[in-house]
Amino acid sequence: MGNTFLNLALLIIFHFSMPTFSMKLTTILTDQSALLALKDHVIHDPKNVLTTNWSASAPVCNWFGVSCGSKHRRVIALNLTGLGLVGTLPPYIGNLSFLSFLRIRNNSFRGKLPVQLSNLHRLKILNFGNNFFSGEIPSRLGSLTELRRLFLYQNNFEGVVRFSLGNLSKLEILSLFENRIAGSIPSSIFNISSLQNIYLNNNILSGFIPSVPRDLLLREGIDFNFNFNFNNLSGHIPEDMFDHLPNLKELALSVNLLSGRIPASLFKCKELQKLSLSYNQMEGSLPIEIGNLSMLQYIYIGRNHFEGKIPKQIVNLTILKGFDCSKNNFTGKIPHEIGNLKNLQLLTITSNNITGSIPPQVFNISTLTMISLEGNQLSGHLSSNMGLFLPKMEELYLGVNHLVGSFPMYISNASQFTLLDINYFSGSIPDNLGNLRNLKILNLENNNLTSSGMSFLFSLTNCRVLENFIFNRNPFISAELPRVGSIPSEIENLSHLIDIELGGNKLIGPIPTTIGGLQELQSLSFEQNKLEGSIPSELCHLNKLAFLFFTNNKLSGPIPACLSDLTSLRQLFLDSNVFSSSIPSTLTRLNYLLILYFSSNSLSGPLPIDIGKWKVLTSLDLSNNQFSGDIPTGVADLKDLTHFSLSNNRIMGSIPESFDELLSLEFLDMSRNNLSGEIPKSLEKLRYLKYFNVSFNRLEEEIPEGGSFGNYSIESFKGNEALCGAARLHVPNCKTRPLRNSKAKTKLKLIIYIALPIASTILVVALIIIILRNKRRKDKLPTQEDMKPLGTWRRFSYHELRQAIDGFNDSRLLGNGSYGSVFQGALPDGTIIAVKVFKLELEGAFKSFDVECDVLRNTRHRNLVKVISSCSNDLNFKALVLEFMPNGSLDKWLYSTNQYLDILQRLNIMIDVASALEYLHHGNATPVVHCDLKPNNVLLDEDMVAHLSGFGIAKFLCEEVSMIQTMTMATFGYMAPEYGVEGIVSTKGDVYSFGILLMEIITRKKPTDEMFAGERSLKSWVIESISSSLNQVVDPKLLSTIGREHLKVKNCALSILQLSLECCVELPNERLHMKEIVTMLKKI
The missing domain is CATH 3.80.10.10 (Ribonuclease Inhibitor)
Structure with missing residues (x-):
């Protein structure tokens, strides 16, 4: 056992x-x-x-x-x-x-x-x-x-x-x-x-921010940090939130939608080191109890609605390093006790209603690196010893105040200055500004400063990193020396300058030829002086120059033809001088010119025949000259033009009918010329035209009444004796005016009897030709020879492509689509390409290949992805060789944490996509409907220019057909209602998808996001929020980098969202055309 x-x-x-x-x-x-x-x-x-x-x-x-x-x-x-x-x-x-x-x-x-x-x-x-x-x-x-x-x-x-x-x-x-x-x-x-x-x-x-439980007992000695910055939190901060957080070290709630006052319980947090409440909607005063938080190092409460006085108890915060209460409604004076904050590094009280003088004690805080007091009502003099005790000072902003007195003589002792911005001072400029060797920005605009000669400029040559010198509106002239008031030739020594502004200083003499030595210069402003002579040819060597302002001087001679070498030029102002001769024909090479003002000179001759090359021009003012000849038809190519003035010249001929293509136009002045003929009725299409003036010409017949013409008065048309129209314009009634004589009537009848049969015959023949061409196009299979949009086309074999993309290795995979995969490859010569390989085992893949070939073979536009070639091996292999887009898709940029698109980049991308759709819909004899517009099909090149891709389910529409029915389905969430329900495809369906894309790019929300369920959609969410809570729908990343542009960003986002809703109306016929959309986007 x-x-x-x-x-x-x-x-x-x-x-x-x-x-x-x-x-x-x-x-x-x-x-x-x-x-x-x-x-x-x-x-x-x-x-x-x-x-x-x-x-x-x-x-x-x-x-x-x-x-x-x-x-x-x-x-x-x-x-x-x-x-x-x-x-x-x-x-x-x-x-x-x-x-x-x-x-x-x-x-x-x-x-x-x-x-x-x-x-x-x-x-x-x-x-x-x-x-x-x-x-x-x-x-x-x-x-x-x-x-x-x-x-x-x-x-x-x-x-x-x-x-x-x-x-x-x-x-x-x-x-x-x-x-x-x-x-x-x-x-x-x-x-x-x-x-x-x-x-x-x-x-x-x-x-809302949740309340802290009253029974929460926190352990002694534990530090707490709460950071909720850059969200959409709203409501008040709970009044009792801090009753049980005595060891709170950091409270960060900036860039939210919080309102109400600072809760009293916050002042129980004796260990608090950082308080950040900026960019909210909070109100009330800054309580005096702030002085009890003796451990505070940083207070950021800018961009709220705080008011009252800055409490003098702030002096108790002896270790305070940063204080920013900018852009609020604070009043009263700057507490002189601030001078006792011996650890202060940042003091920003910008854009409040602060009065009185600046306490001299402030300039004795040796730890200060930045003082910003601009945009207040400060008055009085600066301390005479300012600069002596600021060894670490880097930035000083005192502009837009009422300060007076002499320029601070000891300011050059603050040798770490990188930015100096002061105004309304008088006296002489010290010659030792060159001691500020780290100075990058010097803004002395709107002062009353003088100088014995230009010696202070010679001193600035020691500022080797000076990039911006702004000295507008100073007297800058004296009778003591003959050279005083001219621009010295030694200016070339300021070789790092990016921006120089000397406007409104009564400068005399010529522009020195040494100006050509400023090779980094991007902006040059000498307007409103008394400069004489011609523009030196050396100026044409400044190949980085983007802005040139010579308005209101006495410059003469011809406009230099070499200005066409300034290929970076965006704005050119030569108005109000005495330039003569004609506009050099070479100037039309300035393809990126946005604004051109040549008004009030003595220029003559015809307008440039190829004026249409200024494709992106928005403002053109040639008024008050002696130009002659007809208006070139190329003006109609200036699609972005908003301001156009030809008044007071000798222009002849008629107003071109093609002016109706200038859809962005807001201002058009052709008064006081020799124009004849009728005012084209088609100008009624210009929906943004606010100012129109054709007075004192030789125009005749009826004044249009539609569109914006209903807003114009007799002032727009007077001085044209043969015009007729509405009684309110004080011109004869057109209905009571008979034909001038019987010969005219006979001539009119003859034209009708002869022209109508001829026109009918031409129309029938044209229709037959178009039908036959379309039939041939449909019958023709895509070949490699057809796929030749780039001048460098070559033939590819299957083995060459396989080698180029490393045997279809997954490491080369860029993305997958409905009918294929896209790989990155490299040709033997180093050219990077993208190869779209079609998955032929999928139903519809063959058709998708043929459609993409057909679309890309028949379209050419800078915003469409370019096809280099194709490879087709019977039924086994089909691929397209495409231009590589190094910045990937819009989807990648929208939803990546490591990449960011600011509001301007997003707007430019939307304009690019809209331009591509406008071309597809209206730029060909046969309209093309994309059918699958979404961020994954928007690709970005190295310059962040958008290119539309993904034409696998695109549709061609015959000229006489505005819509077709199909069983092909687009991506859910982006397709128009009539597409999903009835399979109806039209250009208006693309417009709807584009509207959804606009919403997504601003909200950073996909239409398929899980928050959109049941009756709620991206569209309904935008409609709900656009009027009352815009911040809740706009991508927080847009609002997180707003800086001083907060209002502009919000207004831009609002305009885009409003446009998106116009694109997404339910009935297709009520949606906008892409031409209108492009115009509206560019106006934003």
Whole structure:
């Protein structure tokens, strides 16, 4: 019996010891398998760390970035920080069951996080910061109860925070900044007693800030930092929020929609070091209790609606380094006690209603690096010793005030100055400004400064990094010396200048030839002086010059033909001088010219015959000269023109009918010329034309009444004796005017009887020719010879393409579409190309190839993707060789955390896309409907110019057909209602898709976003928010970089969203045409 029990006991012990023994043999292999799976999911290892180090032949615990525990010899830490790895995270990562520390920050991992991460129950630190992970944060992360630090910042996570923060009872740091996380701040966030740092900034969180539970007891000695900057949070800050946060160190709520006052409970936070409330809608005063927060180092409350006086109790903040209360409604004086803040580095009180003088004590704070007091009502004199005690001062802004007195003589002692902006001072300019050797910007505009000669300019030659010198509107002339008041030849020594402005200074003499030495110059302004002589040819050497202002001088001679060498020129102002001769024909080479003013000179001759080459010109003023001849027909090519004046010249002929193509035109003045004929009725199409004047010409017949013409008075038409029209214009009634004589009537009848049969015959013949051509086009298969839009076409074989894209390697894959994949390749000569390989096993792929060939063969436009060639191997292989777009797709730029498009870039991209659609719809005999407009089909070249691609389901419309029916489906969310329901394809369907694209590019929300469910859509969301809560729909990243342009950005976004709604009206016939859309976008 005893032996039986002994054997049974041994059997039980052996049974339970086997798994333990087995675990020691197999679990390290489990770790190895998980890590090798991770290695397999890395598609790019630029430093070859994993490639050369992670091998099954070496012990796992010796692999790079891997650490094992001493007890179980299991992997407890993985650190792959900053290796530049590209790949995805496999689910097998969840098998590293002993893992406590997981760090893969600063790489390029992408895709969704595997839910198996929730198996890592021992995990204490998870750091995936600065990658490209996307999708929602898995809700099961809430089961990682040992987690102390969670870093998911700078990724593409979206949606709401669904995992239960309340379960993470040991969490100390939560860092989710710079993602696209929406919804409200989880109320459970303040229930975690261990939580010290919360970083949720730069997301799209909305709603109210949750209250802190009253029973929350925080441990002594723990520092707390809350950063919710750059979101859409609204409402008041909870009044009792800070009752239980005595150790709060940082409170950052800038760039939100918060309102109300600063809660009194905030002043219980005696440890507070940084307070950031800028760019909100908060109001009330800055309470005197602010002085109780003796640990404060930074106060940022600019761009709100605060009012009252700046409390003198601020003097108690003895370690304060930064104080910014700019753009509020503060009144009263600057407290002189500020001079006692001996650690202050930044003082910004810009754009308030501050009065009185600047306390001299301010200029004794030796730690100051920047003072900005511009835009107030400050008066009085500056301290005479200003500059003596500012050794670290870099930027000083005192403009737009009422300061008087002499120029501060000791300012050159502040040798670290990089920017100096002061005005309304008098006296002489010190010759020792050259001591400011770090000076980059010197703005002395609107002063009353004088100089004995130009000696101070000679001193500035020591400022080797000076880029902007602004000296407009100073007297700058004296009777003491004959050379005083002229521009010295030594100006060439300011060789780093980018911008020089000397307007309104009574300067005399010629423009020195040495001006050609300023090779970095981009803007040159000498307007409103008394300069004489001709423009020196040396000026034409300034090939970076973009802005040239010589308005209102006494310059003479011909306009130099060499100005055409200034290919970067955007604005050219030579008006109000005494230039003679004609406009040089070479000037039309300035393809990027936006504004040209030659008015009030003595110029003569005809207008340039190729005036239409100024394609992007917006303003052209040639008034008050002696120009003659007809108006060139090329003027109609100036599609962006908003201001055009030819008044008071000797122009003859008629007003071109093609003027109706100038859809952007707002101002048109052709008065006091010798124009004859009728006023074209087609000008009624110019919907933006606010000013129109053709008075004192020889015009005749009826004055149009439609469009903007209903707003003009007799002043626009007087001095034309043969005009007739409405009684309100005080001209004869056209209906009562008979034909001049019977011969005219007979001539009219003869024209009708002869012209009508001829016109009918021509029309029938034209229709037959068009039908036959279309039939031939449809019958013709696309060949390589057809695919020759670029002058460098060559023939490609399958093997050449395979070699160019490295055997269709996934590492060359740029993206996948409905019918194919696009690869990056390189030709033997180094040319980078994109190759679209069609998946012929898919139904519709053959047709898609033929359609893309057909579209790209028959279209040519700068904003369409260019095809280089094609490769077709019967039924086995079909590919298009396309121009490579190095900046990828618009989708990539919109939804990447590492790339950003500002409002101007977005607007330019939209104009490019609209221009491409305008060409497709209206630029060919056969309109083309794209049918699949979306961000993935908008590609960006190296200059960020947009090119439309993805013509796989495009449709051709016959001239006589405005719509067709099809079963081909476009991308859900972008297609027009009539397309999805009835399969009706028309150009108006593209207009609808473009409207959705406009909404997406401003809101950074896809129409398929999960927030749009049921009856709610991107369109309805924009309609709901556009009038009352614009900030909630505009991409926060646009509002996060607003600076001084906040209002402009919002107005621009509003205009674009309003246009998008006009594009997306339900009835196709009520939608705009792309021509109108292009015009409206350019006007924004």
